[in-house]
Amino acid sequence: AFPSKAESRLPSNPELVWTISFFGRERADSLSPLATVLPGSIMNATPSTVPEILLRRRGLVFLEGAGAPLEPRYLEAVELELAELGYAASSSLRAALSRLSLEELARRKSWIVGVLARHRGADQKHKPLFRKFPDAIPESTHELWVQKVLSHFLQTEDQACLFCRRIGTTHVLDPCLHVVCDHCFDGENYSACPICEHHVDTSSPFFRPSPSDRQNFPPEPTRFQVLHLGESIHADARALFESFCRRPQAMSPADRDDLICLVRESKMHVLGWLPDEIPVKENVAIVFGSLFSVCDPAQVLPAATPMLRTATDVLRLIAAYSGADPALQGEVLYRRVTHVEPRARWWGRVLEMLGAPDPHRRSYPVAVPMQVRRFKVGKLTRPLRRALLAILERFDAQLLTEDMLRHRSYWVWLGEFLHPGEYEKRFPKVAAAFRVVRQKGPDGTPAPAFSTYSAKLEAAAAARDALRFASLLSDRPGELARRFDHALRLAGDDQAARREVLETFSAKLGVFATPVLLTLYAHLPRRLEPVETRVFWPKGGVGRFVTAPDARPPLSADVIQPAVAGIRRELLRRYAERPPVKTVVIDRPLADVMVPFNERTASRAAVSLPRGSSLEVPEGKMLRLFLHWCQPERGGFETDLDLSVAFYDADWKYSGLCSYHQLSFPEGRGVEPIAHSAGDLRDAPFPEGATELVDLDLVRARAAGLRYAVMVVNAYAGMPFALLERVFAGIMLRERAEGLRFDPRTVELKFSLAGDHGIYLPLVLDLDDRRLHWLDVFSPGEFQFNNVHTSNRAITTICPELVRYFGSGQRMNMFDLGLLHAAARAQEVYIRGAGDQIRRHTRPDGASHEAFLERLESDEGQPVSELPAFADPTLAVLFRGDATCPIGAEIYALFPEQLSPNLAASDLIG
Numbered sequence: 001a002f003p004s005k006a007e008s009r010l011p012s013n014p015e016l017v018w019t020i021s022f023f024g025r026e027r028a029d030s031l032s033p034l035a036t037v038l039p040g041s042i043m044n045a046t047p048s049t050v051p052e053i054l055l056r057r058r059g060l061v062f063l064e065g066a067g068a069p070l071e072p073r074y075l076e077a078v079e080l081e082l083a084e085l086g087y088a089a090s091s092s093l094r095a096a097l098s099r100l101s102l103e104e105l106a107r108r109k110s111w112i113v114g115v116l117a118r119h120r121g122a123d124q125k126h127k128p129l130f131r132k133f134p135d136a137i138p139e140s141t142h143e144l145w146v147q148k149v150l151s152h153f154l155q156t157e158d159q160a161c162l163f164c165r166r167i168g169t170t171h172v173l174d175p176c177l178h179v180v181c182d183h184c185f186d187g188e189n190y191s192a193c194p195i196c197e198h199h200v201d202t203s204s205p206f207f208r209p210s211p212s213d214r215q216n217f218p219p220e221p222t223r224f225q226v227l228h229l230g231e232s233i234h235a236d237a238r239a240l241f242e243s244f245c246r247r248p249q250a251m252s253p254a255d256r257d258d259l260i261c262l263v264r265e266s267k268m269h270v271l272g273w274l275p276d277e278i279p280v281k282e283n284v285a286i287v288f289g290s291l292f293s294v295c296d297p298a299q300v301l302p303a304a305t306p307m308l309r310t311a312t313d314v315l316r317l318i319a320a321y322s323g324a325d326p327a328l329q330g331e332v333l334y335r336r337v338t339h340v341e342p343r344a345r346w347w348g349r350v351l352e353m354l355g356a357p358d359p360h361r362r363s364y365p366v367a368v369p370m371q372v373r374r375f376k377v378g379k380l381t382r383p384l385r386r387a388l389l390a391i392l393e394r395f396d397a398q399l400l401t402e403d404m405l406r407h408r409s410y411w412v413w414l415g416e417f418l419h420p421g422e423y424e425k426r427f428p429k430v431a432a433a434f435r436v437v438r439q440k441g442p443d444g445t446p447a448p449a450f451s452t453y454s455a456k457l458e459a460a461a462a463a464r465d466a467l468r469f470a471s472l473l474s475d476r477p478g479e480l481a482r483r484f485d486h487a488l489r490l491a492g493d494d495q496a497a498r499r500e501v502l503e504t505f506s507a508k509l510g511v512f513a514t515p516v517l518l519t520l521y522a523h524l525p526r527r528l529e530p531v532e533t534r535v536f537w538p539k540g541g542v543g544r545f546v547t548a549p550d551a552r553p554p555l556s557a558d559v560i561q562p563a564v565a566g567i568r569r570e571l572l573r574r575y576a577e578r579p580p581v582k583t584v585v586i587d588r589p590l591a592d593v594m595v596p597f598n599e600r601t602a603s604r605a606a607v608s609l610p611r612g613s614s615l616e617v618p619e620g621k622m623l624r625l626f627l628h629w630c631q632p633e634r635g636g637f638e639t640d641l642d643l644s645v646a647f648y649d650a651d652w653k654y655s656g657l658c659s660y661h662q663l664s665f666p667e668g669r670g671v672e673p674i675a676h677s678a679g680d681l682r683d684a685p686f687p688e689g690a691t692e693l694v695d696l697d698l699v700r701a702r703a704a705g706l707r708y709a710v711m712v713v714n715a716y717a718g719m720p721f722a723l724l725e726r727v728f729a730g731i732m733l734r735e736r737a738e739g740l741r742f743d744p745r746t747v748e749l750k751f752s753l754a755g756d757h758g759i760y761l762p763l764v765l766d767l768d769d770r771r772l773h774w775l776d777v778f779s780p781g782e783f784q785f786n787n788v789h790t791s792n793r794a795i796t797t798i799c800p801e802l803v804r805y806f807g808s809g810q811r812m813n814m815f816d817l818g819l820l821h822a823a824a825r826a827q828e829v830y831i832r833g834a835g836d837q838i839r840r841h842t843r844p845d846g847a848s849h850e851a852f853l854e855r856l857e858s859d860e861g862q863p864v865s866e867l868p869a870f871a872d873p874t875l876a877v878l879f880r881g882d883a884t885c886p887i888g889a890e891i892y893a894l895f896p897e898q899l900s901p902n903l904a905a906s907d908l909i910g
Contacts, residue, residue, distance in 0.1 A: 050237050050265050052115050053258045057240070058900045059087075060230035061112060065099035074102065078109045085116050086745040088224040096229050112227075119606055121728055121750050124628055126691040126742035127191045129679025131210040134695055134737040136189045137676050141663045147184065148195050155179045171206040182206050197682045198638075199690070220735055222745045223880070226898040237262060238273050239902065245278045245287070248910030249515045250327065252602040253754075255904075256286060263290040271303050279513070279910060281313050282326045289320025297384050308391050311403040311433075315410055318388070324375035327600055328407055329539050331375050332756070334367040334723060336637075365637040367719055369756045373409030377417045385418055393427040401433040402452050411437045466491040470501045477508045481516040484563070485527065488555055502559055509570045514910050518595060521567045522812040527555040535805045542755035542778040543601040543611060547801050572849040575824035581890070582872030584822035587879040588833045589616075591815035592771075593894060594806065596905050602776065603762075605751040606730075607895060609774050610814075610905060612806035615748075617770045621733045623696040625711055626742060629727040630689030631719065638683040639718030643692040643711075643729070645675050646788045650707040650768075652796045657788045658694055666704075674700045675709075678741070683718075686725060695737055702767045709765040710795055713753060714786040721753040721760070728752045729762065731772075749774075757781060759791045764799050775802050814894075817908055818877035823853035825875065830867055831859060840864045877908070 054060045075098055079089060089097065097105060117123040130137060138144040150162055160167045161181040169183045178195040185194040187208040193200045230236055244251065244259045251259065263270050263286075270291060278284045288304040308314055316326035324331060380388075392400060404411045415434050424431040435447045453472070457479070460468040470487055473480035480487075484505050491497035509517075536546040594612040596602070602611060609615075617623070627643035644659035658665040660680035664673040675696045684690035696709060713729055721727055730750035732743060753760050758781030764773040779794040788795070822829040829841040839861035843852050855861075867883055874889040881899030885891055892903040 048258065048261050050262060051233065053261060054230065054233065054236055054240070055112065055115050055227075056119050057258070058230075058236070058902065059225060059227045059896060060236060060900060061093055061096075061108075061227055062230040062233045063093075063096040063100065063108065065096060065101070065104065067099050067101055069098045070100070070102065070105065074098075074105060078105065081109065081113050082116070082227070083222075083224070084745065085113065085120060085122055086222055086224060086747070087116055088226050090226050090228045093227055093229040117744065120744040120747050121606075121626075121628060121730065122742065122744035122747075124691065124742075125688055126626070126628065126693075127688070128691050128693050128741065129192055129197060129681050130189050131191050132186075132189045133678035133693060133741060134676065136186065137663055137678075139664070139667070139669050141661060141667060144663075145661075151180065152178060152195050155181075171204050173204055173206065174201045176200055180206055182208075192681055197680055199681070199683055199685050199688075220739070220743060220745050223895070223897055225896055226900075228900045237266060241266070241270065241273050242275060243902075243904070243907050245275050245283060246910055247283060247906050248279045248513060249597070249906060250280055250282050250600045251906070252596075252599040252604075252608070254602075254604040254608075255599070255906075259283070259286055260290050263287055264294050267291070267294050268299070271300070274303060278307060281310075281316055284308070284313065285316035285320040285326035289317050289322075289326065292317075292321040293323075293378070297381075297387075301387055305391060309395075311392055311395060311400050311411075312407060314388055314391055315407055315414065318377065318380075318414065319375055319410075322375055322378035327539065328410060330371040330373050332722070333370045333372060334720065335370060336365050336367050338365055365718075367723065367757070369720065373407075374413040377414065380417055386423065389418060389420060389423055389427045389430050392430045392433075395429070397429045397432065400429060401436050401450060404433050404437050405450070405452060408437055461486070461490060464490050464492075466494065466497040467500055470497075470504045474504045474508065477511045478513065478516070480505060480508055481512045481520065484520065485524075485552075485555070488559055489552060492553075498556070498559055502563060505563060506566050509566050512570075514571070514574060515597070517567050517571055518812045518817070518909065519597070521564065521571065522816075523810055524555075524560050524564050524567075526808065526810050527552075527560060528557060529554055531808060531810065532804060533801050535801070535810075537598045537601075540601060543598070543603075543776050544778055544780075545798075545802070547797075568850065568853070571820055572824045572853065575821050576849060578821075578825060579873070580825050581875045582826065583828045583830070583870050583874045584818070584826040585830045585832065585867065585874070585876045585878065585883055585885075586815060586818040586822060587877065588815060588831060589879040590818060590877065590894070591813050593814040593879070593905075595812040595814055595817055595909065597811065599906065603751040603753065605749065606747065607749055608904065609749065609894065611774060611776045612802070612811055613774050614806075615772045615774070617698065617765070617772055618733065619770065621698070621735070622737060623698065623765075624732040624734055624737070624746075625694045625696065625729070626691060626732065627693075627713055627727075627729040628689055628691045629684045630725040631684050631686055632723070632725045633686040637718055638685075639724060640682045640716040641684075641690075641692075641727070642680065642714045642716050642787060643677070643694055644714065644788045645694050645696060646710045646712055646792070646795060647674075647701070647706045648708040648710070648796070649705065652708065652800050654792055654796070655706055658696075659788055661787075672700060673697075674704060674706070684724075689726065691742070693741060696765075698765070698767055698770065706767055708799070709767060710761065710799055711763050711765075712788055712791060712795065713760040713762070714788070714791060715757045715759075715781065716786055720756040722755060726752075729760075731763070751776070754778075757786070759786055759794060761795065761798055764803060766803075773803050773806070775799065777802065814877065814892075814905060814908075819853060819856050821875060821877070821908065823856055824849050829856060829861075830864070831856070831861065832867075833859075836865075838864050838867065 051062060075094060078097060082088060100108060114123065147163065155162050157170060157172050157179050161169055161184060163184045164181060166181065166183055169181045170179050171182060172179055173193050176193050176196050176198055178193050180194055187206045188210045190207065192198060241262050244255065270287065278287065284307045288300060291300045304317065308317065316328065319328060320326040415438065420427065420431050420434045436450050439447050457469065457472050460472060466487060469490055473483060473487060487501045488498060491501050530550045530552065532550065534548045534550050538544065538546065592614045594610045596610040625643060625645065627641060629639065629641050631639050642660050644657055646657045647655040647665065649655055656665045658675035658677050663679065664676040666674065675694055678693035681690040681692060701709060715721060728750060731748050732746040733748045734743065734746045751762065755778045759779040761775055761777050761779065763775060766773065777798060779798060781791060827843050831839050839859060841856055841861035869884065870886050874885055876883055876885050876889060876891045878893040880895045881893035881897040881901065885899060890903055891899050891901045892905065892908060893899050893901045
């Protein structure tokens, strides 16, 4: 039988377990005997507008005002509200705000504050179970649990309190009907029922007003992010659209949504913004599929047709037009089913023999994910169907059929809407391809046998025929780049075969995708020795990975060195084709920030920190972790998420935790806690939702001999992450625990959650090094009852493997990427190191790109005390946007601060 949440807190005493198992029951109104299919869309992605996108991404506000200046006090009130969120207005923006009418200023202020509050998660009330947190946390979770259990089973409305024996101090809460004593449970401290931890009607006399956390609102050292006055929303929207189109790899969910918004609001204007080439086929589909939905497809098709070069391109376009994912990874549907617990072994048998119902046998709804290779197809008019079939007919018959077989399930489904049989004479190649895909013709005759490229390639690999393998790969450069390592291993010690593979690889360097070259540039030098663990990142909707021992033989240096040298030359050649700049500024801390990869699974975040990156936690800071979620208004059943912190020693041996069943770690009277929780809430009703908080003291944790602290978000019961109205988590870096429970000024990271039931592992804290390792990975777990104990095996496997993997240098980092740009484009380079250390490098006359790159990598430049004032074209690749850059500079800043970055990390790749 599945344990209830209460049972998971119990000592393993079988006589107690059956007695109180009903304590964790689900409310009857949350159950449904019907199985319902729910769409698996990400509901916590809030629709945006173009002005909102530019405010979030670049800190730009567009205003038009020409009135008389307002009194300073009105502007000061606006600035005060911005400061409470961690923002400040530039002088130009402040001047523009002062020229608005008072009514327009109020409207604009409300909009700006609303967008920024939502961006940082400050638009919610964030009321945890214990409202006085970080004070008034029970010293013993077990004593509290015993008190709750006895109150649940024995306390009735018409009797004295079981514990204090007072009369007239008990209250019945609605709708859970638990009886609570306002003397034994502090009504000022609780925000939900103290017994079952569900939200209830707080108009009960039990709930007394709690002191506002704003009464103690101490100053926090804050790095304000500066908001700037935008000049032309049309020009900035176009620039952002063009940067999206230039991206050389699939975009993150947040970027994809922003691109869709740009296209749908700009409509036909987008056709004038289109570049000659969009490298990523998914982005082609997103652009034209979104245009199809808001414009006449007949007007859009002439621009789309030249960019549709394979059958899969057409399939992606139809998917995007239909509102499906053009990545073609399958659509997730959730079927709601009711799970009934089996009877208990001993007590259930006794009740069964007596013919009596089992009062402890629970049933509850479970959302079971199902992945299907089809989608709800948008309306295809007859002219549009003919146009799409005509595009397919243009392709080579062999390549058309093979391409359709790669996504056979989709094409079988889509054939029901395209009706290729109706146009067999007009489009014979398409009709023939559909016969192969369907494995039969319209009359039921079997389709002819078809040999694919992949089958030939696998046959060559199975035969260990390296020359044949390389020859086949030369026809498809993308496959050659991804399988280069495999081809070298097939060649083994055969010098002629290795030379042939290397020559084939070198001849195709100019057509390889830039992200693949960057991956190989970091990966190949590590292949001289075996690595501890291989990590694979399969395609999917959330960050998952697979590991395996590295059984590959090391590669020879006589092949690796020329391959890496060729890749370096090609990367420098490509970056040299970008507009030259006089000066480049690079921050050395970006060496710990990874170049983005597998972005389609990246969490939506306020700071776009690529997976695998690490950040230094400043000395003296305490951490407050937060989790907020909200059930849909008509969700059907409640959802219980849990925020926990698990602690481990240097060997990843479990040392303890702070979670719903241990509110403090370590626990005991008079013991200063390393971590303590603001309590466990077991539902998140619409619209307010629920918030859980955990404070973590790094100094005490290190003093206790702990090495790692892992932030864990468990889906304990109810809906999967993907179906919630909203769900996000994050971390605050604070000087002190007092003050606002949720202080947006201190939010360092804030990210949304996605995926099915299970365990989300966002980050690991290395307490010895004071480093935060951003993992952003998801582990499936179970449909119900996930917690740190059940997840411990996953935690102690996933976390150490990924920390080692990203620390091994097998992935390219942003600092090295910045050096490539600097060596290819600049005459003068400033590298900012730790503290105030700055080194200036000047390109020698006649120096090649390779020679200058070696000079930059040695970092033996001239020390300077500060950065000069730049006036010439500049590229800034910064960790924090605290440098002064000229107008028109290209700026990437992980933390924008005083700058308005116009580059994302992915923009520097291509």
